[in-house]
Amino acid sequence: MTSFRDRYGGWALVAGASEGLGAAFAECLAERGMDLVLIARREALLDDLAGRLRERYGVEVRPVAMDLASPDLADALVAATADLDLGVLVYNAAFVPVGRFVAADADALERAVDVNVRAPVVMLHTLLPGLERRGRGAVILMSSLAGLQGTPRVAAYAATKAFNAILGEGLWQEVREQGVDVVACCAGAVETPGYLRSGKGRVPGMLDPETVARRTLDALGKGPRFVPGLVNRLVAVLLTRLLPRGAAIRLMAGNTGDIG
Numbered sequence: 001m002t003s004f005r006d007r008y009g010g011w012a013l014v015a016g017a018s019e020g021l022g023a024a025f026a027e028c029l030a031e032r033g034m035d036l037v038l039i040a041r042r043e044a045l046l047d048d049l050a051g052r053l054r055e056r057y058g059v060e061v062r063p064v065a066m067d068l069a070s071p072d073l074a075d076a077l078v079a080a081t082a083d084l085d086l087g088v089l090v091y092n093a094a095f096v097p098v099g100r101f102v103a104a105d106a107d108a109l110e111r112a113v114d115v116n117v118r119a120p121v122v123m124l125h126t127l128l129p130g131l132e133r134r135g136r137g138a139v140i141l142m143s144s145l146a147g148l149q150g151t152p153r154v155a156a157y158a159a160t161k162a163f164n165a166i167l168g169e170g171l172w173q174e175v176r177e178q179g180v181d182v183v184a185c186c187a188g189a190v191e192t193p194g195y196l197r198s199g200k201g202r203v204p205g206m207l208d209p210e211t212v213a214r215r216t217l218d219a220l221g222k223g224p225r226f227v228p229g230l231v232n233r234l235v236a237v238l239l240t241r242l243l244p245r246g247a248a249i250r251l252m253a254g255n256t257g258d259i260g
C-alpha cells in the first residue's frame with residue numbers, strides 16, 4: 001500500500017496551525033511522515049508545536065509567523081516556501097465575526113473576507129501550480145456545516161465557508177487529472193480553543209480536532225466534499241436535502257443564537 005508520504009510527498013503547509021484543528025492537522029501530517037511549514041500569527045505557539053513534532057516524529061518543521069490577511073501574502077508565501085517540495089496545502093485559518101451583521105464592525109467583516117476568502121484564493125493561486133507541475137499533491141479547504149445554508153449571527157462567516165466548499169469542489173475536478181486531490185471539509189462542531197472561546201457548550205456530534213484532522217486526511221481522493229462524523233452527515237442531509245431552505249436556516253439559527 002502506498003504511504004501518505006509516497007502518495008503526496010515532501011512538505012505540507014498548514015495555514016492557521018498554532019492551535020485547534022490546524023495544530024491537529026500538523027500532528028496528523030507529521031505522524032504520516034510529512035515535513036511541515038506551519039503558519040499563524042502567534043510565534044510562541046508555533047515554536048512550541050514545531051519543537052514537539054520534531055522530537056516526536058523526527059520530521060523537519062518550519063514555523064512561519066505571518067498574518068494571512070496581509071496584502072503581500074503571495075510574496076510572503078513564496079519567500080517562506082520557494083526552496084521546498086510542497087505536496088500538501090491545508091487552509092484552516094478563519095476569522096469569525098459573531099452577532100448581528102448590521103451591528104458588526106466593518107473592519108471585522110472585511111477581516112473575515114480577507115482571512116477566510118482572499119487568503120485561500122491567494123494561497124492556492126500561488127502554490128497550486130507547483131503541485132500540478134510535480135503531478136501529485138493534496139489540498140484541504142476547511143468549510144463548515146454553517147456554510148451549507150445561511151446562518152444567522154455568523155452570516156458573513158457562513159458565507160465565507162460556502163465559498164471555500166464551492167471553491168474546493170471546482171478545483172477537485174480541475175486538478176484531479178494533474179494528480180492533485182482536493183477536499184472541502186464541512187465540519188460540524190469541533191472542540192477547539194476557538195470554539196470554546198465562542199462560549200458555546202457541547203453539542204450533539206461534536207468531535208475532537210484530532211479525529212476531524214485524521215478523517216479529513218483519509219478522505220483525500222474519495223470525493224470533493226467530506227463531512228466528518230455520522231451525526232454531522234445526517235445533519236448535512238437534513239439541512240441540504242430534506243428541509244425546505246427557510247427551515248434549514250431557522251434550524252441553524254436555533255444553534256447559533258447563544259454564541260458570542
Ligand SMILES: NC(=O)c1ccc[n+]([C@@H]2O[C@H](COP(=O)([O-])OP(=O)(O)OC[C@H]3O[C@@H](n4cnc5c(N)ncnc54)[C@H](OP(=O)(O)O)[C@@H]3O)[C@@H](O)[C@H]2O)c1
Binds near residue numbers: 045091092144190
Ligand atoms: N471549531 C469548530 O467548531 C469548527 C466547525 C466547523 C468548521 N470549522 C473550521 O475549522 C477551521 C479551524 O477552526 P478552529 O476552531 O480550530 O479555529 P481557531 O481555534 O480559531 O484557530 C484558527 C487558527 O488560525 C490561525 N489564524 C487565524 N487568523 C489568522 C491570521 N489572520 N493569520 C494567520 N493565522 C491565523 C490561528 O492562529 P493565530 O491566532 O496564532 O494566528 C489558529 O491557529 C476554521 O476554518 C473553521 O471555520 C471549525
